[in-house]
Amino acid sequence: MRRLQALVLRTGTGPLGPIWRALYAALVWSIAACLRRGRPDTTVYVGGSLGFGEPVPGLSDVDVIAVCAGDARPIRDRWRRVVRCVPLLHRVAADVFVYSEEELRRAAAPCSISPETFVRHDDVHDAAGLAVRPGPFGATREWRRLAGPERRPVLTHDAQSRRLAAWLELQFWWRFAFEAAADSAAPTVPFLCVKLIAEPARLWLWLEHDQALFRRRDVLREASAALPQEREAYALALALQRDLPRGPRPPLAQALASLTRQSALLAGLMDRAAGAAGADPVRLIGVDAGPPVLADWRALVAPSGAGERFQVAHDDLADPAALARLGALTTGPAPALHAAPLLVRPAAERPRAKLRAVQCAATDPVSFALLAGEAEARFPRLPGWSARDWARRAVAEHRTWLCHPGATRLNGYGWLQLPPERERLITAARAALFEQSIDRGEPELRLTTEAVGDGIGADLRDERSLRDAVLGLPAYR
Numbered sequence: 001m002r003r004l005q006a007l008v009l010r011t012g013t014g015p016l017g018p019i020w021r022a023l024y025a026a027l028v029w030s031i032a033a034c035l036r037r038g039r040p041d042t043t044v045y046v047g048g049s050l051g052f053g054e055p056v057p058g059l060s061d062v063d064v065i066a067v068c069a070g071d072a073r074p075i076r077d078r079w080r081r082v083v084r085c086v087p088l089l090h091r092v093a094a095d096v097f098v099y100s101e102e103e104l105r106r107a108a109a110p111c112s113i114s115p116e117t118f119v120r121h122d123d124v125h126d127a128a129g130l131a132v133r134p135g136p137f138g139a140t141r142e143w144r145r146l147a148g149p150e151r152r153p154v155l156t157h158d159a160q161s162r163r164l165a166a167w168l169e170l171q172f173w174w175r176f177a178f179e180a181a182a183d184s185a186a187p188t189v190p191f192l193c194v195k196l197i198a199e200p201a202r203l204w205l206w207l208e209h210d211q212a213l214f215r216r217r218d219v220l221r222e223a224s225a226a227l228p229q230e231r232e233a234y235a236l237a238l239a240l241q242r243d244l245p246r247g248p249r250p251p252l253a254q255a256l257a258s259l260t261r262q263s264a265l266l267a268g269l270m271d272r273a274a275g276a277a278g279a280d281p282v283r284l285i286g287v288d289a290g291p292p293v294l295a296d297w298r299a300l301v302a303p304s305g306a307g308e309r310f311q312v313a314h315d316d317l318a319d320p321a322a323l324a325r326l327g328a329l330t331t332g333p334a335p336a337l338h339a340a341p342l343l344v345r346p347a348a349e350r351p352r353a354k355l356r357a358v359q360c361a362a363t364d365p366v367s368f369a370l371l372a373g374e375a376e377a378r379f380p381r382l383p384g385w386s387a388r389d390w391a392r393r394a395v396a397e398h399r400t401w402l403c404h405p406g407a408t409r410l411n412g413y414g415w416l417q418l419p420p421e422r423e424r425l426i427t428a429a430r431a432a433l434f435e436q437s438i439d440r441g442e443p444e445l446r447l448t449t450e451a452v453g454d455g456i457g458a459d460l461r462d463e464r465s466l467r468d469a470v471l472g473l474p475a476y477r
Contacts, residue, residue: 043148052214097127110164112384121404126412174357181323193255200262233258257318267360274362274380286451306423394431432475
């Protein structure tokens, strides 16, 4: 497969280029016909670079999304059968997703303000994980309609929803940076270097200048004027994109350096918005002398365990070797790199990096408070970042599996690493106690398992009494 990719890439700008592009188009239309067979009212979109971007034959993914009016399961099942019969399709068209209109409506908002939960008891799917990565301009904005009536929900783009979507997008690219550092010889890394430079620039232009640009060449040229300090990096990305068919050596260190600098600029936008909105102090209970407790948004809403901690390493964010070494660590406190205003948590495996690859004070007030040696975190009064929104979302997530035991599933969120039930009970109690404290006007977040046990007055070693205590909390009655 890699040899075929190399051939297509090398010849994509020559006389064979139109043939490869025609084959891409034929593949997309064939997939669309398969998805619409027997359901002609199904709408098919293409996303990614095939939407409104600049596809690079041999490197660009085939992103196809089908949206139907009713039950999407028959279409999903049909596509699975086709892929089983033609296994090569899974290699060349791995990103084919099917939604019902209701599923798409629920998944279209960023996960921190979405009604969507990761653990579900019904058959609603967020097949493409849109709630986790809605895209730089919001879910569905970069989709191009191929066939069928328009079925995308009408989305609002206020300033905060833009910031939420932009930060999720930035986390997405940091995850790919970790993977590139772990396997810098992969044939996709040169193209990824272009993206690591261009994508944060796209976010900056969207947030700061209200420019929604789709083509990376346009992004890099506009950003050269808006951010002259990054002009050299943008010129490097433009030259690299032009030379991709020749298989150039990836300038990964330079790309990481630009990604770091631009991420710091974006973090500054987030932190300034949070400062302007004001903050609510939350007392942190259970601060101890050990490595800081990992109590970011994901630890509360979609925890991997009840006692997660992190440890700051003193390495360069732009050093691929350091990111690879730290990302490979899977035991002990999670490694983190703190270079104000950023906190980066390298992880070579996507499930460990999801929703926490990069943070700033506005998006992770607890970690930044602990790093500063403070016993109080300041949560911005902004949707998705407020203490109440954290607590509401965490309680909703835990309520799903508590109230529907044995019937929960990870529809579209297979990356989640669910901890054992005892630890899930502890994190459910932490979420409920957090919400309770906000309701009574004395916000506090219990960090350690011991602090949670004190809060509910239960013996954490006895799983039955622990479950009874958690189900007795007001949030889960």
